[in-house]
Amino acid sequence: MGKIAFVFSGQGAQKAGMGKDFYENNESVKELFARAEEIRPGTLQQCFEGTAEELKITENTQPCLYLADIAAAIALREEGIVPEAVAGFSLGEIPALAFAGAYSPEDGFRLACARGAAMGKAAKEHPASMVAVMKMENAQVEALAEKYPNVFPVNYNGPGQLVVAGKKDELDSFGKDVKEAGGRCLPVAVGGGFHSPFMDEASQEFAEALKAVDVKQPEMTVYSNYTTKPYTAEVRDLMEKQINHSLRWQESIENMAADGFDTFIEVGVGTTLKKLISRILPDSKVYAVSNMEEAHQVAEEVR
Numbered sequence: 001m002g003k004i005a006f007v008f009s010g011q012g013a014q015k016a017g018m019g020k021d022f023y024e025n026n027e028s029v030k031e032l033f034a035r036a037e038e039i040r041p042g043t044l045q046q047c048f049e050g051t052a053e054e055l056k057i058t059e060n061t062q063p064c065l066y067l068a069d070i071a072a073a074i075a076l077r078e079e080g081i082v083p084e085a086v087a088g089f090s091l092g093e094i095p096a097l098a099f100a101g102a103y104s105p106e107d108g109f110r111l112a113c114a115r116g117a118a119m120g121k122a123a124k125e126h127p128a129s130m131v132a133v134m135k136m137e138n139a140q141v142e143a144l145a146e147k148y149p150n151v152f153p154v155n156y157n158g159p160g161q162l163v164v165a166g167k168k169d170e171l172d173s174f175g176k177d178v179k180e181a182g183g184r185c186l187p188v189a190v191g192g193g194f195h196s197p198f199m200d201e202a203s204q205e206f207a208e209a210l211k212a213v214d215v216k217q218p219e220m221t222v223y224s225n226y227t228t229k230p231y232t233a234e235v236r237d238l239m240e241k242q243i244n245h246s247l248r249w250q251e252s253i254e255n256m257a258a259d260g261f262d263t264f265i266e267v268g269v270g271t272t273l274k275k276l277i278s279r280i281l282p283d284s285k286v287y288a289v290s291n292m293e294e295a296h297q298v299a300e301e302v303r
Helices: 020-025 027-039 043-049 052-056 058-078 090-099 105-125 138-145 168-180 197-210 235-243 249-258 272-280 292-302
Strands: 003-008 085-088 129-134 151-158 161-166 184-187 221-223 261-267 285-289
Touching (some): 003 090, 020 043, 020 292, 058 105, 058 292, 085 090, 129 168, 161 168, 168 184, 249 272, 261 292, 272 285, 285 292
Antiparallel strands (some): 129 161
């Protein structure tokens, strides 16, 4: 077996009940969740019982997903599985950096709250949405997007899947172009046009929030969505730029494979990243952990 990496779930994976099993069965997680509830009252109710509409609101999604992601990682670590590197998909990069020691888990939660608030505010001021374009080459999607001033390729997820952000009227026309070209558009369950110029103000606002947190060089390797390579000493700068620049997930995973990683464990909610990585690296071993039973099973398999 090669090297193990944890990958932290991103926005769009959220659902009611996330993190609850870890909260009820792991003391370390329970203590962290209790501190998070003190920082942002109502978070646990949203995690455990929130409606789909409530959880789609960016200001709610990001703090809740942060807790679910880091809870799964903590549970796996207590099962004896310690990765040599981590990566996070969009919001997932915040718990990834916390797990890697760039800041405390509590400060990570504060940053998730600040990031969600900044991006939610920008989404209201610059209304936009996101769709995943399937069954087309990236170059084809990019060429179609160039026809529209407010449609941007933003998430390079994997073979045959590129997410674009755009204003609704332009996205509707763009979707017709995609269909005519033989592709397919699927809506993404998020509340704004993330990783695009629509988020410029959010990036600036988040940069101010970062100044209030003690941010250090991570103690383990963290692959950046923005550069697709391990974080350098400029941790704050990369965290800020990630918000309003394209997320290049496929390239990040390919770089991890080139560095010797062949076992990936998605920590958090669902199996979105597991599926993407399986398509990017068909020969890799990929798992997903979103409850204690899965943590036990995966730990047994990869020990």
